[in-house]
Amino acid sequence: MRERLFPGDRVAAYVVLVVLGLVTVLPLLYMIVLALQSDGEVQSGDPVLWPDHLQWQNFSRLFEAAPFGRFFVNSFVMAGAITVSHLIFDPLVGYVFAKLDFPGKRIAFVAVLSTLMVPFFVRMLPIYSIFASLGWIDSYQGLIVPFLMDAYGIFLMRQFIRPLPDELIEAARVDGAGEFRIYLRVILPQCKPALAVLGLFTFVFQWNEFLWPLIATSRTEMRTLPIGLTLFNQEYFTQWNLTAAGALILFVPTAIFFVITQRFLVAGIALSGLK
Amino acid sequence: MPSYNRRSFLRLGLGVTVLGAVGAGCAPAKPASKKEDSRTFTIYWNAGHGYQAYKQVIDQFGKDHDLQMNWQKFQWPDLTTKLTADFRSGNVPDLVEEVSAGTGTQYGLAGNVLALDEFAAADKEFGFPGDFLDQAVVARQYEGKTYSIPLHLTANGLLFYNKQLLSAAGSDQPPSTWDEFLEVAKATTKDKVSGCALNSDPSYAAPYYNQQKVDFSGAGAKQFMLPADGALKTLQWMQDLIYTHKVSPAPVATTDYSGPQKLFSAKRAAMFVSGPWDIGPIRQGSPDIELGLAVPLTGAVQSAAMAGSGLMIPAKAKDPKLSWELITKLAAVKTELAATKEAGMSMPRKSWAADPAVAADPNLATIAKALAVVAKQDVALSASGKAAQVNELWKKAYQQMIIQHAPVGPALDDFRKQAGAAL
């Protein structure tokens, strides 16, 4: 039995959802329209709702103009390796803060959290100097190492692991299981939804990262996709069709990752520890 | 189920190992590759200037010297950010395109780029500074030293007009004075068409105040936008175009400068003042517009504002001699003419302007006339190292007057005070 808030509340809910859904999705659909315009339509000053001829070749133009395949691989290696590293370390650290008792825990946790509060570009230049002297510029390790783990992921995992019953751990200890084994066999299997979400957010964030790959690479073959996209802005105007086409390519892996992890996210189970 | 989970994590671990191996395997910058590094020649360039003419020169240079040419293209703000980080870490490229005159001076006085006078003196054939337009050279010198070589030379201040719209309003000739400009703007303003369109970017105000003999800065004396009455007159006139005569829409503050060009292309503006870079997009986007290009307006004087990039060599470049050699090839008149033919870009050499191909082109002839009246730049401001900061303050003041309709007098006073304090 469903009760009503007011007559027609269900209709109102749908109206709100449809309106907000359209507001969300229309600008993104417009990006597809932009990607399929000709150069002339882009420069004409008149917004084009539907191009005269769909310029599918804009996508192939991208790959001719610059080694976008290589950019794609670079982005994938960078975001992929960072995501894997987060999946290994964030839950481990989160578990320590959630379930283990040790001197210095409070201070260590606040110290980790405080790293969330400094914009990246504050630590960027010192890291760049060090990496330059290590010869890590234009290398994958240079792109990856500054982001191996972060406080957000640790915080997320800690919040998720905290409500898991302590009895599970105690029982395993009584059985004589080692500490790492407890973490691996007892805790981690419970965390699958949270790991899916952590993986998605980390991947999306790193996949779109701009500033560090800009600074840390100075060879075309080490560029990532978001840097590659800026090649299509001319000095005094933006080549909108190519930029939008690139943006769509940029979106594809994120979308795939989202579809895979979507059931954990929208079902809400993954984040239920945040209460 | 637990065993399934364990297996999935084992697989995860395997994945990591593989990825790690891929990462290590692909990483080109290993200590062992130091030798290869010294054969790499890195150039930072603007993404809009990647002409074939330059590519050919650079490729040939790589072949001649057995170098791996690493030509990196950026948007200007990204190039500045990257270069700032490079200078601070000492990991620098071998040749850099300079965003505009004065930037090199600022870097040079901080010890980050080289003075190029000795190279130029030893290289009579190159013809620097003799063959280069005076204003473009002087703006790059300070206390007898030159910190960059002009690559492009353009002028902001050309009058773009739509011939059809103007003749429909009864003007067959483009305006040449401020009064005529206002008159034509009023006559062409109807319905959705504005007579003119101002830009949100403050650098587009320069031709107007130059035409009232206003100097942006006299940094030596910590003075800005003087004489004050001329500055007041200029900005008030510009503001009135929007809010009193309503012949221009208020520009919108975005990081995109192409608003007026787009309005013009969409036949929603009859005139606007800009530089040669807008010719291409208009031709491409609206081939049906009969585009007119006229010389800069005359206020108290006829004037335009200088623009155009240069070339500079970082102080820690691996082999400055080599970098200089590439400069001489990129800024050779042959390359200039090729780039002009390809992209319509205008150039700083006198021998370029004298070339028959240039003199015969009506647009280039108009541009050349504008180049002849570009106003002098204040080198002391670049030398102070505060030019970027002062420009940021000017952007704020300009947008407050033009977009937010702030009273002109107090806004200019505020700007003078803040800019003076910054020095």
Added chain:
Amino acid sequence: MIRRRQALTAWLFLTPAVLFFVLLFFLPIGNQLMTGLYDADGVFAGLSNFSRAFRDPEVLHSFLITLAYAAGTLVVGTAVGLGLAVILNQSLRGRTLFRSVLLIPYLTSVSIIGLLWRNILDPQVGILNRLLEAVGLPGQTWLSTHPLATIVGITVWSGAGYTMVLFLAGLQGIPGLYYEAARIDGAGPWRRFFAITLPLLAPTTVFVSIIGLIGTLQQFALPYIVTGGGPGNATSLYAHRLFIVAFNDNDFGYASALSLLLLIVVLILSLVQLRIGDRADA
């Protein structure tokens, strides 16, 4: 004995993290903050960079508008996210689709979002005004008339789905028993929302607002890409100003001082929020 073993385990597990955070966060940040003691020409300047910040009208302005931006984004974003979560927590047809669609902007790169909205909102050549024009509505010039609110709007647009997902998780953690009991007591749906849902969501709200606050106080990309901080300095948020001071003005000492001040402010605000959250918890 067990305690000691646990402490040992904990620090053993933490070793990689300790190494990482010390080497790639604390040392570089500390190094950068040390430059806060030097002026633009590299001369030792003591605390003058810090005292200068308090007298700098641009910095004060950017700080105030950043607070307004953060407050606006948090209030509107939380309200929209919570509203959507409550609606989509019911058994509606197609709710999975709606949930997914609303989350898409969060997965899109912020530079793309910035460029896209800059293009759409342009009053003269953007698509929005042409559509308004076509249906006979007056055009907007929001980027000129309400620049900060527009930036808030874009932020909420891109983040609402994420907030919604967090609240959905929170809602699903509330035991249905509570609602049953309240219903038997005769509480209507509105009363149940304010008496049960809202208080029990407090921990989620705290998380949402802390993460949101940390994000908004560091917002840099949107003003950098959409407005360039303008018109005037109307959208030059604190982190944007910080970036300008560092990379435009080349004054890294001052920029470091500014970032330390930001760190202190965010830390204090977050601790206050945590306190409030804990109290609501108890």
